[in-house]
Amino acid sequence: MSVTPSPRPGLRPLEDALADLLNDTAALAGVQKVPTFEADGRVLAQDLVSALDVPGHDNTSMDGYAVRVADLAQAAGAPLVVSQRIPAGHFGGPLLPGTVARIFTGAPVPAGADAVVMQEEAQVQEDGRVSFSSQPVVGQWIRRQGEDVQKGGTVLPAGTRLGPAELGLAASIGFAELAVAPRVRVALFSTGDELVMPGTVAPADMKPGAIYNSNRFFLRALLLRLGCEVSDLGIVPDQREATVTALREAARHHDLILTSGGVSVGEEDHIKPAVQALGHLDLWQIGMKPGKPFAHGRVGVAHFIGLPGNPVSSFVTFLLLVRPFLLRLQGVKVDATSALPAAVMLPAHFDLPKGDKRREFLRARRNALGGVDVFPNQSSGVLTSAVWADGLIDNPPGNAIARGDLVRFIPLTDLLA
Numbered sequence: 001m002s003v004t005p006s007p008r009p010g011l012r013p014l015e016d017a018l019a020d021l022l023n024d025t026a027a028l029a030g031v032q033k034v035p036t037f038e039a040d041g042r043v044l045a046q047d048l049v050s051a052l053d054v055p056g057h058d059n060t061s062m063d064g065y066a067v068r069v070a071d072l073a074q075a076a077g078a079p080l081v082v083s084q085r086i087p088a089g090h091f092g093g094p095l096l097p098g099t100v101a102r103i104f105t106g107a108p109v110p111a112g113a114d115a116v117v118m119q120e121e122a123q124v125q126e127d128g129r130v131s132f133s134s135q136p137v138v139g140q141w142i143r144r145q146g147e148d149v150q151k152g153g154t155v156l157p158a159g160t161r162l163g164p165a166e167l168g169l170a171a172s173i174g175f176a177e178l179a180v181a182p183r184v185r186v187a188l189f190s191t192g193d194e195l196v197m198p199g200t201v202a203p204a205d206m207k208p209g210a211i212y213n214s215n216r217f218f219l220r221a222l223l224l225r226l227g228c229e230v231s232d233l234g235i236v237p238d239q240r241e242a243t244v245t246a247l248r249e250a251a252r253h254h255d256l257i258l259t260s261g262g263v264s265v266g267e268e269d270h271i272k273p274a275v276q277a278l279g280h281l282d283l284w285q286i287g288m289k290p291g292k293p294f295a296h297g298r299v300g301v302a303h304f305i306g307l308p309g310n311p312v313s314s315f316v317t318f319l320l321l322v323r324p325f326l327l328r329l330q331g332v333k334v335d336a337t338s339a340l341p342a343a344v345m346l347p348a349h350f351d352l353p354k355g356d357k358r359r360e361f362l363r364a365r366r367n368a369l370g371g372v373d374v375f376p377n378q379s380s381g382v383l384t385s386a387v388w389a390d391g392l393i394d395n396p397p398g399n400a401i402a403r404g405d406l407v408r409f410i411p412l413t414d415l416l417a
Contacts, residue, residue, distance in 0.1 A: 011287035014320065014359060019336040021296055021321060025303070027331035028255060030182045036170050039162050041227040042180040043330040048156040050173040053146035058109040062141040065122055065130060066092075066101040066113035069138050079129035086110065100130055109142055116141035149173060159333045181331040186223050187250035187257045187302075189233035190216050191243065191271060192309065195261075197235070214383060215260040215307075215314050222318055223258070225416060226326050243274040251278070251302040255329065258322070261309030271306050275299055287397065289358040290380035291317035303329075310380040316361050316392070319415040341414035343394055345406045347371045352401035359397050363389035364409060372409050 031045040060066065071080065075098075083099035086092035088106035095101055095112035103109070103116060115136040123131050149155055155173060156166055162178070170178060195213040196206065213235060223230045231254065236246045250257045259271060272295070275281040281297035281304065290313040295306030305322060307314040324339035349371035352362075363375045363385040374393065375385040392415075394408040401407060 011285050011292070011358065014286060014288050015336050017284055017286050017294065018321060018324065018339050021325055022328050022335060022339070024296070025325055025328045028182050028184065028329055031179050032182055033177050034180055035177050036167055036175055039167060039170075039178045039180060040164065041225075042162050042178070042183075043227075043327075043332055044156055044158050044160045044162065044178065045181045045331060046179040047154045047158050048160075048170060048173070048175065048178070050149045050151055050153055050155050052149075052173060053151050054149035054172055055143050055145055055147065057145050059106055059143050060103050060109055060116045060141055061105060061143050062116055062118045063104050064116050064118040064120075064141065065132075066095060066103045066109050067115050067117055067132075067136060068095060068097070068113055069115050069136055071098050071100075072117075072132060072135060077131060079123075079125050079131040081129055084110070114138045114142075159331050161327070161330075161332055184226075184228045184256060184326055184329045185231070185254045186228045187231045187233055187254040188216065188219055188223065189236050189246060189250070189257075189259055191236045191238060191259060191261045193238045195235045214311050215309070218311075218315055219258065219260060219307075219318060222323075222416075223326075226323065227330065228256075228326065238270060240270040240274055243270040244277055247274055247278055247299050247304070251299040254302050256303045256305065256326070257299055258305050258307070260307040260314045271295065275304055275306075279304070286317075286321075287358045288317075288320070289356050289360045290378075291320075291361075292358070294321065308380075311383045312363070312386055313380040315383075315386050319392075319412075320361070323415065340394075341410055343408035343410050346409045348393075348401050348403055348405045348407045350374050350401070351403050352395070352399075355395060355397065355399040355401070357397055360393070360395040361410075362393040362395055364393045365390050366409070372407060 034042060081099045082102050083096045084092045085102040086107045087104050091108050092101055092110040095110045101110050101113065115138055117132050117136050118141060121133045155169060160166060190213055194209055194211055196210050198212050220230055220232060233246060233250060236242055247257060272281055272283060275297050279298040279300060281295055284294045285292055286294050290310065291308055293308045294317060297304045307317050320340065324334045327334050346366065349367060350373055362378055364372050365388060366372050372393065375388050377385060389412065391409050391411045394410055395401065
């Protein structure tokens with residue numbers, strides 16, 4: 001196995017590009033109040049502090065009997081009187097010495113009781129008294145007050161991206177609405193005279209060189225998954241004036257303008273001069289494959305990001321660069337070291353005799369044998385590879401892979417969440 005320490009001169013390492021991109025990004029100003037029911041995928045703008053303990057009192061996690069352990073030891077298996085019945089949502093009185101209390105899951109444990117015996121270990125006598133098949137230990141099946149959440153504690157910090165578990169936790173401490181960061185407003189458009197929208201031209205009538213616009217569909221879906229408000233501005237023709245007009249209009253009401261295609265330096269690539277006419281632009285050549293050309297700048301106060309036109313390049317570049325950028329805009333605390341999810345080390349069930357000069361992100365899939373396979377065609381235009389794959393192999397520059405080598409596998413579920 002041979003490893004080249006860095007990409008060829010002139011290419012920016014991915015980490016450096018991420019660091020520069022994120023350093024030029026601050027969380028959007030403003031706070032919105034939304035119902036907790038509607039907050040899935042949003043980002044907390046303020047710490048969530050609990051005004052109560054959870055549980056609010058010692059309670060039982062089982063249907064059974066609240067007991068005093070010493071009383072059962074003294075009874076030596078003899079049946080004891082059931083002195084009270086405590087359903088969930090009701091408090092009982094103190095447990096009388098030498099008695100037990102019938103109790104149901106979630107009910108407060110009565111004062112004096114120090115354990116709960118599940119009902120499966122109880123034998124009820126004809127006269128209603130109860131004996132037990134085992135001797136409990138102190139604290140058995142009791143959930144202590146505040147063991148989950150303590151009053152005054154920060155339950156969720158600002159910058160937390162809310163999912164189902166977080167929403168349930170917020171509800172458990174009484175929050176009917178939450179203070180969240182505003183949604184990122186994204187203007188999305190594609191450039192290229194060769195692009196055709198599905199449904200406008202039948203496959204049999206496609207002109208030579210024309211292609212259906214796939215990037216627009218997966219980019220919009222990725223943006224929506226990240227909680228953005230998306231304005232789809234369609235396909236902009238390969239004309240400088242049209243490109244300038246589209247950018248100027250998009251910058252008025254959006255936080256980010258995202259394009260695919262037209263970020264190279266060809267005569268028909270008009271993004272660079274159009275952005276520079278309205279703001280500023282940095283063109284980066286990133287040492288990654290797929291996805292080398294990447295553009296970032298400003299049009300007025302709006303951020304601008306230009307992705308490569310090849311679909312897999314655009315897809316992977318979005319996941320590795322645009323996703324953390326959007327999270328930062330929403331207030332998530334992400335940096336260049338935490339932007340990529342942790343990789344899983346898996347054995348390669350393939351050979352890669354020669355590594356690329358760039359850091360490769362190979363479309364790959366775990367198999368039933370505990371290893372990982374790669375899609376046979378890793379071309380940046382083969383979108384079927386992204387459908388087939390369930391992850392990316394993060395392969396260093398110049399690194400050859402032999403069957404059985406451990407490789408860094410990043411599940412796509414971690415990049416699409």
